[in-house]
Amino acid sequence: MQQDPERLERMSGMLKRRGIILPAFEIHGGAKGLYDFGPVGGRLRNRVNQTWIDHWLALGNIVELSCPTVTPYAVLEASGHVGEFSDFMTVCTKCEEASRADTLLESFHANPDALSQSELQHLLFDSNPPCPNCNEQAWSEVTAQNLMFNTTIGAGSSGRPGFLRPETAQGMFTSFPALLRHNRDRLPFGAIQVGKGYRNEISPRQGMIRLREFNMAELEYFFNPHEDQQHDFDSWSEVELSLVPDEGDETRMTIQSALDASIVRHETVAYFMVQTYDFLVKVGIDPKRLRFRQHEADEMAHYASDCWDAEILGSYGWIECVGIAHRGCFDLESHEKATGKTLRARREFSEPKVIEIDGWTMNGATAGPAFRALAGAVKQSVESLAADATFPCMVTLENGEKVEVLSEHVKRVQRTETISGEWYIPHVVEPAFGIDRIIWHVLDHAYDDTAKDGDAYTVLRLSDDVAPxxxxxxxxxxxxxxxxxxxxxxxxxxxxxxxxxxxxxxxxxxxxxxxxxxxxxxxxxxxxxxxxxxxxxxxxxxxxxxxxxxxxxxxx
RNA sequence: GCGAGCGUAGUGUAGUGGUUAUCACCCCACGUUGCCAACGUGGGAACCCGGGUUCGAGUCCCGGCGCUCGCACCA
Structure with a gap:
């Protein structure tokens, strides 16, 4: 996995010695998965962030947001993170040893990992496996041990549960009404945000690669899925990308060829792939050590329908540094369902739809008193009758009951409706950048410690755009x-x-x-x-x- | 989380239970040097943390924290 561990050690030493990247809180013994950007690195991080912001603002229809990192429970429940980001734990009430519920239940279920919290709870109480530590059979309730950092928003009994955000994206989805209004109801547009994200990783590894607090930069690009997006790929007609599709081997081709061959399946995903390529090269990533890898269907995150990672080759092998996901309408729809708020945009049909309505409806003034509790079901049935129905007639209700409907119970409905458009949930393509991982690889690619006049000599060949x-x-x-x-x-x-x-x-x-x-x-x-x-x-x-x-x- | 190895100046390191804790680079001051890690003199800087064993612990034991690797986990 590691290429040239000695070079990695020399480089890590230099980064620490010169104040670029160093372990955080070191005088107190340090803390796993947390790093400082030092007096040189702090400026480097800032310049990478600024370059990223400028890169996207240049598109002309992008706005910058800054949302809180402290996030109420309900937001992340709606987004799926509470469910998907959890391990379910149970504690032995005799010896206090905590165990993962799905691990305990492996001999009782083919795939306990896939069970919900309540399913695990039932299966645990039914099967009651012995504690691996003390062999007792006395388990507590199953609790979600989330990979998100828990916190309480507010004090005492008025405090409500929350998390430090695991990604910046949710704030941009929950701000969608304001974004849409700001853009005067016109799509497409994007929102960007750079900021901290938090994941309480079980085992942070590989230095800057897996952190518990990390810098992320995400773009949510909202568009109308009923329209072609008309991206212009001319600027990249000479640029060959390394692509690793979900089926087949790595190939090099232009983005247009990849679209034509349906290797990249969506124009907007393709567009952000080449934009991502440009950004990474601008900050100093070696294009020869950059590739895009398509997710297999079974590794796709819970929200994505097509996803390409930008992977960069460095001291730890190929590392995914950017994820470009077609999230469809998943996020907006989830928040809509959870809140009852409308997170939709309006589109006008090219031709208004004209609908002739000719049929019957219930006359509430007479039928209501006549049918009382059944009136609702009667209305439903009457409205499904054909225009040539005659009354009185027997009508079969939804529950199978038959009632006689008289002519005084109904009204004829005849009108023409013109429907000029509809409200739809925009689709989203999300390029999500792991800034720390990118900075690591920028340093890795810039770090040149070959000799000068026979002696060891180190030059950091950083791009002018990011040099601290x-x-x-x-x-x-x-x-x-x-x-x-x-x-x-x-x-x-x-x-x-x-x-x-x-x-x-x-x-x-x-x-x-x-x-x-x-x-x-x-x-x-x-x-x-x-x-x-x-x-x-x-x-x-x-x-x-x-x-x-x-x-x-x-x-x- | 499990297993293994490791933890000494800013960096890289040496260190048989008793050293003023080694060496190099480094950093600072002064001198010198007139454009690519020169030199001289002087100075600075470390045993991860907490217990224990011992007359005495950087060294041995226990626990914690951290790092690296493997397994597991993970976008």
């Missing part, structure tokens, strides 16, 4: 005015919005370049004797080592 430090300012020596000029330049750069500069006067110039290279500073500015005379500095490029002189005023 833009400039290092070096006075050749801190004398003859060079130190003062360099400090002035450093302050001027630092005061510029979006620019981070480091001042470094310690050690030889070569050592300072090396320090800058290690954290991926794209350009170093050196102040020398000539600078004091004519206000020019040398700009040294990280990747080529080339230098040229630039006037200070032309730098920003």
């Amino acid at each position: 430090v833009n400039y290092c300012v070096f006075p050749l020596f801190e004398k003859e005015g060079m130190g003062e000029l360099a400090r002035t330049l450093h302050k001027k750069l630092s005061a510029t919005s979006g620019v981070v500069s480091i001042y470094d006067s310690s050690g030889s110039i070569g050592r300072r370049y090396a320090r800058a290279d290690e954290i991926g500073v794209p350009r170093c500015l050196t102040v020398d004797h000539q600078s004091v005379k004519d206000q020019t500095v040398t700009v040294r490029d990280r990747d080529t080592g080339e230098q040229h002189r630039v006037h200070i005023d032309d730098l920003i």
